[in-house]
Amino acid sequence: MPTTHHAAPISSDEQALIVARDLADEFKRDSALRDRERLLPLAELDTFSRSGLWGISVPKEFGGAGVSNVTLAKVVALIAQADGSLGQIPQNHYYALEVLRVNGTPAQQLRLYGEVLAGQRFGNALAELGTKTAHDRTTRLARDGAGYRINGRKFYATGALYAQRIPTSVVDEHGIQHLAFVPRESQGLSVIDDWSGFGQRTTGSGSVVFDNVYVSADDVLPFQSAFERPTPVGPLAQILHAAIDTGIAHAAYQDALHFIRTKTRPWIDATSDKASEDPLTLKSLGQLSVRLSATDALLERAGELLDSAQADSTAASVAAASIAVAEARAISTETSLLAGTTLFELAGSQATLAEHGLDRHWRNARVHTLHDPVRWKYHAVGNYYLNDQNPPLRGTI
Incomplete structure (x- = not known):
């Protein structure tokens, strides 16, 4: 443990x-x-x-x-x-x-x-493989005296490998979801390091297996009800994903600047002695820089609206926060992928050498941005502004 x-x-x-x-x-x-x-x-x-x-x-x-x-x-x-x-x-x-x-x-x-x-870390055991949709859950919570027993298998359990407690989504006999804060040392609980994604390689996002794991009733919270009324739980989850992609984009951008300044040779048609003076390189970097600044700004705006929704959670405030976060998620997805690709386009063939490890930025962005599809974020944003339709109350929009 x-x-x-x-x-x-x-x-x-x-x-x-x-x-x-x-x-x-x-x-x-x-x-x-x-x-x-x-x-x-x-x-x-x-x-x-x-x-x-x-x-x-x-x-x-x-x-x-x-x-x-x-x-x-x-x-x-x-x-x-x-x-x-x-x-x-x-x-x-x-x-x-x-x-x-x-x-x-x-x-x-x-x-x-x-x-x-006091220093404890919480992981997660939420998602499952093999269900009809990514949001369906089959891991069961059954009464056992004063507590419960959990049986099931989870995947994409980011952080569980490193955690002292593993918050786990479970379904009771009535089909209602709860969140069980399961201690890592619980008998029958196995955390398996079988994450093999080509990006985000050390997140520990593998499997967690529950074989008749006991959990105290004091460690079980309502979960489904957080999405049956306006709460900031969904946009809070999403703004963190946007922040991760924004950070990855900044990493790729900074490495692009450093590599172009120190190692990249100018293209023969650029008529300049330095790659950093290539006019087409400057144009591309300028475009990326503008998108990165816009990403930062939308992330900050989303945080402000989420603060308002936490202070006063109404249908209107939570919807406004959710849409702002969706906008930040959309642009952070695209900017992180663009930054990882632009790095190689401008830095040149040397940048692909394994010793530099620069491919990790694109790989990390590509894997993490698959968490939920950006195309549905644009749909939610368009529907909100055109048809006055609030987004669904769930963890992903």
Whole structure:
């Protein structure tokens, strides 16, 4: 089981950003090596946990920093820029904390938030393979005395490999979904490191198997009800995905600048001595830079509207936040893929050599942006503005 480390206290948005920037500098150093060799970031995650950043979304009344969603997204983007996998690992941790905020009892909030502030990590066991749609669930929750038993198998369980608790979506005998915060050391629970995606290689997004796993009733929260009324749970999950893609885009962009300045040769028709003076290179980089700035701006705007929706969750405020997040998700998807491709187009053949590891940016973006299809985000945005139709209340739009 992963070791719990005492976490440093973080008390403000400003402090969270300072800590994230310092960590990003450290995590960037061996990110290409970890990707190439698929070296699990165990030491880095321990450092990440001790930093206190895993607790920054805990509300102030429970001892956390209660940072804005603008800050939370920036923190995730900074870590993802340093290492795309490290940026994704806490995504479902923050998501689970939002479900806890929205649906947990005061006693559950006090206890589970306290664990996080002490340095514990939450993973996830939500998605399943082989169901009719990506959102169908078959993992069962059955009564057993004062508690429950869980049976089923999950995949895409990002972070479970590194977690002390694994929030798990389960369906009871009435077909109602709940979220069980299952301790990692539970008997009958197996975490299998079988993630083989060609990008985001060290996220630990493999399988979790539940063989008659016991869970206390105190560790089970309502889940389905978070999507039967207006809550910010869905857009909160989505803004974190947008932040991950934004960070990956920045990483590719910065590596493109560095490679072109230091290694790329000018094209013969450019009539310039340096690749950095090639007019067509400048045009392409300028276009990418503008899109990256737009991505940053839409991510920040989405965070602001999500803050408003958390403060006052109505059908209108949650819809506005969801659409703003969908816009950020759409542009961050396209910009991260564009940045990974433009890097090679402008840097040239040398940039493809394995020792540089620059292909990881496109691979990371391509794998992560498949989380849910961007084409449906444009549909939701168009339907909202043209037909005044609010998006569906769920985790993905």
